[in-house]
Amino acid sequence: MSGTTARWAAALAETARSGLRVERASLTPLLAVRGACGVALVIGLTLWLGSATLAVSSAFGAFASGIATFQRSWRPRPELALAAAAGLSVSAFLGYVLAGHPAAFTVMLALWAFGAGMAWVAGPTPGVVAAFTVAMMLVVVTLPSSVPEAAQHAGIIALGGLAQAGLIVVFPVRRWGARREALADALAGVADYARRLREEPTAPFDPQPLVEAREAAAVTPRQARRRPRQLHGYRLLAERFRPVLASLADPVLGGAAREGPERDRVRALLAAAATVLDGTARAIRRGEHVRVPREALDVLQVPEDGPALPPGPARKAALRLIALSGEAVEAAQEPVEVTAVGHRPYLRRATGPGQLAVVLRAVRRELRPASPVFRHALRLAAVVATGYLLGGALPTGHGYWIGLTAVMVLRPDFSGTVSRGAARLAGTVAGVVVGGAVIALLGPGPGVAAGLAVVSVFLLYLLMRTGFMVISACAGAYVVFLLGIVGTNWSQTVPERMLLTLVGGVLALVSYGLYPAWETPRLRERLADWLTASCGYAVAVLDAYGTPGERHTRVVREALLDNRAALLEWEQATARAGAEPVRHRGLPRRRAAEAQAALTTVGRSGLLLEAHLPEPGTPGDPGAAAFAGALRDAVARAAPAVRAGAAPDWAPVHRALARWRRDARHPDGIALRAAELVTDALDELAKALTPR
Known part of the structure; x- marks a missing residue:
């Protein structure tokens, strides 16, 4: 086996293992129930008051809007649901308007896919949601039969997003929970750094938790007025701890000697500071008062008769560490805002026109051949258009599955496309097979198919933060059950859907090999x-x-x-x-x-x-x-x-x-x-x- 072949095999094997991994700690059952209820609500209403095709449209809107709310973003979840629904509605309506003109539709599809690819400059969440709008354009345009019906379907899709947003407002789950987790992770990361410095005075520091905490701290003026007091100030305290901890532990630039009583005193101070930070992180995560052992607080005192502080710059660092620990404990007992000199009351998050201007500037920066996002956008446009034309040329009635699979597999980077894309492809095929077999064996009516779709989407939401292969299987089964509502004869079309899914996945993977964006x-x-x-x-x-x-x-x-x-x-x-x-x-x-x-x-x-x-x-x-x-x-x-x-x-x-x-x-x-x-x-x- 050549070196290149071995590297490809190793990457795919690791992806298979990670794609099947389910971590129980990352499961969010309440969020999954709420999202599945949103899908069930719109499907039930449209089946009762409308038709099967309207139910499919509404379910697509509710499903994709729910997916948007599960993405990692610090934006309000209702806004994410509404924004996703708006994009899905527009793409579905525009797609139908041109669906009767293959040449114009292909051009419009390629341009829309290019725009969806460029949406990755704004982050993974807009990129994923934009990919869903392309999928919507490919699928939903096969449902209406007139322009007024297309407008009706677009409105129903928006209703799905509105239902998800309404459920988030009416039944909030852990309000400010994501920001609590980010801030607690930052404090816990600094605590872990303090513990590692006890054994390795030059241990490296992982800044990722502090970066995420800073992103989470950026809020709109409205959010700033509603933010819990416990989320004020601790991030800056964590930032101030880091250099003091490093300076106290360092044996070269003014720290204590590597061994001896001074080093023992430094180790005790580092352990006590880690205990204080861990207690603070635990309290913020759970929304309760900080509990710190008395032994740790006793160590973090300027001694009178106990062990002396190390001399020189290390003494200055020790005194600063004692003062910072005192600030953390005092702020925990009576939450107050702790700010640095000249610091704004909060980090302002751009909204409305300001956010649009930021995104447009980012798009202009990435409009260059060397940009991975620009190459992804070109690749996505070419693959989706090619998949659409290829599907139309094949003697099947569901050629859109080629483009649908390709758009869900492609990502801007290699690991996201080839390794994770392979997991998505395998999972999607498995989901299509299982879903198709169930439909073929049971022959369910619209109501039962809708129930199976809701169960599938519940499992997808529940496992959202686990392996790619698992959630892709749930998504594939969901689409199968959803289209089963309109009465498709799956006993004849399961092999066809499997083949088209494989063709779309292979097309996406080959496109990256032909036009890569190597790092x-x-x-x-x-x-x-x-x-x-x-x-x-x-x-x-x-x-x-x-x-x-x-x-x-x-x-x-x-x-x-x-x-x-x-x-x-x-x-x-x-x-x-x-x-x-x-x-x-x-x-x-x-x-x-x-x-x-x-x-x-x-x-x-x-x-x-x-x-x-x-x-x-x-x-x-x-x-x-x-x-x-x-x-x-x-x-x-x-x-x-x-x-x-x-x-x-x-x-x-x-x-x-x-x-x-x-x-x-x-x-x-x-x-x-x-x-x-x-x-x-x-x-x-x-x-x-x-x-x-």
């Missing part, structure tokens, strides 16, 4: 972005040492967020590249790992310095300011070199460091030692990127 060749670009961000963070902190002032607080914060975003982009890129069955060009995995270790050190040096930022008005360090300026200029030249495949030149940084050492006001200062660490790490980066 591997873009690793150097991602690395250059991270280099700029990590060094920008170090520059911001060193500038604060050079010229202390209030303005640096916000500058350092923004630089930290930029570095965090670039780090996550790099980690996601390397993860996607690792799953791709292609050879690394220009940046092998071993060299990429070495470069990652170097830039991690740069970011960590800035983090350690941030814990000891000088107070405004204190004398500055000219050497720190000069070094920061030299580093800023060197990075501006180094980033293009990294993108071009060349090694960066850090000679100006070395000269600035030498001048700082010669004229240093504090030869043993923490800022100078951090600058030395940064310079050594940049040398390691240059070594990793030098062609060998």
